[in-house]
Amino acid sequence: MTFRLDAFLPYRLSVAAAQVSRRFAALYEAEAGLTIPEWRVLAHLDHSGAVSIRDIHARVNLDKSVVSRAASRLQGAGLVRKSGNDADRRLIVLELTPQGQALMLRLGRIAEAFQADLLAELGPDAAALDRLLSRLAGKETGAA
Amino acid sequence: MTFRLDAFLPYRLSVAAAQVSRRFAALYEAEAGLTIPEWRVLAHLDHSGAVSIRDIHARVNLDKSVVSRAASRLQGAGLVRKSGNDADRRLIVLELTPQGQALMLRLGRIAEAFQADLLAELGPDAAALDRLLSRLAGKETGAA
DNA sequence: GCAAGATCATTGCAGTTGCAACGATTATGC
């Protein structure tokens, strides 16, 4: 028998994730002109409060350099403030500006609505997906 | 309440898919030095037989240009043969060479083993995931 | 039969990514 790519789980997972991300990315691109890394940094800051680049890099599955450049762009747009950490001067303190917070309020609502639609689309198996994603997330820290 | 990125489905899906893809990509990178697009083209050709770039582009969720360049590299490596279609000379006929077939035999076994491991990791919810991915795949053809 | 439009693969190009330096700062071993 020949190999069937369209029955291969990693491939199907990747395609599905890309499609969902693409659909949602179109929303915040239209709303605020954000790229995916910018959205992730902003969204993480909304919940985490003041935090370093290293922190975001570790939690949000983006390379240090990507976080660094996204943060710079967000700073340029007035959505994020960068300051120095006095206790450890290697670190940078990132936090949302009032404009950043206001934007995340709007984007958060859009995200919730999108997720609700998605869950409706997924139907009764959504709970199983939730469990699966938690299990996968726990597996690989990528720290190797 | 602030927005919680790590409870947001599109984000979690994207991270999980990236991690799974990364793990598997390391395997075929080690085995044959393939990139993700090259793997996809090769794997699709294994099951589809002779087919055009346009066909792969439509089925495998890769841009035309990405498929074109991946096919050229695979041709250079002697894994794929490119020939002209006599009925429609705009089209290119891609097919695996014997070396390509031999490689896919090995990679197919590696892929099956990887998927088996993954399914074991996922446990009893794997069936639900299968249904979900089919549903998502059916939704968006991206033809808009 | 032929002109206008559609389709196909390729290529150019700007933007992004991932990785490996790099300078600056802090932690560790002795």
Place this chain on the structure above:
DNA sequence: GCATAATCGTTGCAACTGCAATGATCTTGC
């Protein structure tokens, strides 16, 4: 206390991506 190693954020660089031409070929309307 001080040299060595580790960590942090940034930047350079090559590779890749996605999009928009481009040239070649086919299809459609008439």
